[in-house]
Amino acid sequence: MEDEAPHVAVLPSIGIGHLISLIEFSKKLVHHHNFHITLIIPTIGSPPDAMIEALHGLPSTINHIFLPPVQYEDMPKNDPTRLLIVKATSLSLSPLRQVIKSLSATTKLVSFIADAFAIDFVDVAEEFNVPWYVYLPLSAMCLSLLLYLPTLSELVSCEYRDLIEPVKLPGCIPIHGNDLFAGLQDHKSEYYQWLLSMTKRLPLAKGIMINSFRELEAGTIRVFQEKTLCKSPVYAIGPLVRMGTNNLDNDDVSNCLKWLDDQAQGSVILVSFGSGGTLSNEQMNELAFGLEMSEHSFLWVVKSPNNESVTGTYFSIQSQNDPFDFLPRGFLGRTEGRGLVMPSWAPQAHILSHASTGGFLTHCGWNSVSESIVNGVPMIAWPLFAEQKMNAVLLTNDIKVAIRPKVGENGLVVREEISEVVKNLMGGEERKRMCEVMSGLKEAAAKALAIDGDSSNALSELAMEWTNHKKID
Ligand code: UDP
Numbered sequence: 001m002e003d004e005a006p007h008v009a010v011l012p013s014i015g016i017g018h019l020i021s022l023i024e025f026s027k028k029l030v031h032h033h034n035f036h037i038t039l040i041i042p043t044i045g046s047p048p049d050a051m052i053e054a055l056h057g058l059p060s061t062i063n064h065i066f067l068p069p070v071q072y073e074d075m076p077k078n079d080p081t082r083l084l085i086v087k088a089t090s091l092s093l094s095p096l097r098q099v100i101k102s103l104s105a106t107t108k109l110v111s112f113i114a115d116a117f118a119i120d121f122v123d124v125a126e127e128f129n130v131p132w133y134v135y136l137p138l139s140a141m142c143l144s145l146l147l148y149l150p151t152l153s154e155l156v157s158c159e160y161r162d163l164i165e166p167v168k169l170p171g172c173i174p175i176h177g178n179d180l181f182a183g184l185q186d187h188k189s190e191y192y193q194w195l196l197s198m199t200k201r202l203p204l205a206k207g208i209m210i211n212s213f214r215e216l217e218a219g220t221i222r223v224f225q226e227k228t229l230c231k232s233p234v235y236a237i238g239p240l241v242r243m244g245t246n247n248l249d250n251d252d253v254s255n256c257l258k259w260l261d262d263q264a265q266g267s268v269i270l271v272s273f274g275s276g277g278t279l280s281n282e283q284m285n286e287l288a289f290g291l292e293m294s295e296h297s298f299l300w301v302v303k304s305p306n307n308e309s310v311t312g313t314y315f316s317i318q319s320q321n322d323p324f325d326f327l328p329r330g331f332l333g334r335t336e337g338r339g340l341v342m343p344s345w346a347p348q349a350h351i352l353s354h355a356s357t358g359g360f361l362t363h364c365g366w367n368s369v370s371e372s373i374v375n376g377v378p379m380i381a382w383p384l385f386a387e388q389k390m391n392a393v394l395l396t397n398d399i400k401v402a403i404r405p406k407v408g409e410n411g412l413v414v415r416e417e418i419s420e421v422v423k424n425l426m427g428g429e430e431r432k433r434m435c436e437v438m439s440g441l442k443e444a445a446a447k448a449l450a451i452d453g454d455s456s457n458a459l460s461e462l463a464m465e466w467t468n469h470k471k472i473d
Helices: 016-033 047-057 079-091 093-106 116-125 140-155 190-204 218-226 252-260 281-294 348-352 366-374 386-397 415-426 429-449 454-471
Strands: 009-012 036-041 062-066 110-117 132-136 206-210 234-236 268-272 297-302 339-343 357-361 379-381
Touching: 009 016, 009 047, 009 093, 016 036, 016 047, 016 062, 016 093, 016 366, 016 454, 036 093, 036 357, 079 093, 079 116, 079 190, 093 110, 093 116, 093 281, 110 116, 110 454, 116 190, 116 348, 132 140, 132 190, 140 190, 206 252, 206 357, 218 234, 218 297, 218 348, 218 379, 234 386, 234 454, 252 297, 268 415, 281 386, 281 415, 348 357, 357 366, 357 415, 366 386, 366 429, 379 415, 415 429, 429 454
Parallel strands: 009 036, 009 110, 036 062, 110 132, 132 206, 206 234, 268 297, 268 357, 297 339, 357 379
Antiparallel strands: none
């Protein structure tokens, strides 16, 4: 029998950060609008444990299906992570077709929601005549870039990083070309060509959702409402973030939370580069010494270093080698008591909501940034890849809730600089000012998500539209 609740297919792009954001989106639709969701998940290699954990304990009206994993062996060896994601998405089209075919035999799909970085999946929605929408699990600034890119690419003939003047994206603070999305930095690359085609397809969506909210990016969101950049409606429905962890019985997790309980309020800085971010050997060494020199308490989620890639654990999450083997000799002993080091993965959302956490050194992944904002925690912005430098510019130059360390000419952030920014983040006048702004944003985020808040209303509008699709045969 066909179920009564409107049924939506949700397609994250590859990577746990994207999945987490789309899980939170699905939960909203189920809890507030009684929808039925099928999450259809592509992966490269087997799904990591953290991904299984993120899917654990969801309501019964959120089903999930893993598409057959694309094997590493079937992928080109030297492509960057972002291009592997695009290629693996293409390889997953045929199994996706089978899934949509069997779902459509038992239920009417009222909409198909693809992550912007999995937009190639919408070929299948078109084949089955399901209206498709795009979810960008990122900022309004990033959407402004994507929608403006076809124009920008016509205007600029050199590489963006070589531009002297900052780029003026519609509704955004000026940004240096070097800080734009990493995937744009080589006009001739296969990825840039894919990105251009993606940005031309994006405005064909029936609607685009972003994980941001009005108080955070008012000017940019206003530009979308004017519909000059894109005729399709843009819905700011954020900040949708994970709260807490499903993994409280894990020993590492409970030890970490116990350790936090013993620290003074607001005294700990969380240090994490997300699910995939990795540092070089030398940089990891500088970070360890910098944290030690700062004399502040820290909780460091450490991965083993990678001298070739800043996305060393993007698909696997866990480090292959024991990260502790790469810490400076004697580091753990010297920082015992005021420092806790966790290998590879920690209950980040839970840590950020803990009263002892007072700062976050982050790679500026958008989920991490959003989790920091909903908990009112100021940041050190240390971007590594993707659109993270754009997020760093937004946080430091526009919203002013983060400090960005200086990168030396050799590409390293040295220990003295790290110690200095940690001291500034965790104490002094600069901290006071950032905490004030953060506390206003925390409140505004809660308001946006409350009943009748801007973000809730935007999602209700969409839910209504999809419910109406169900009624039309
Ligand atoms: N995360 C976590 N534990 C970790 C690292 C990351 O729970 O040790 C979660 C984090 O809370 C966030 C997501 O994984 O929800 C990472 O997404 P983000 O957009 O910040 O960065 P990405 O990992 O995609 O680069």
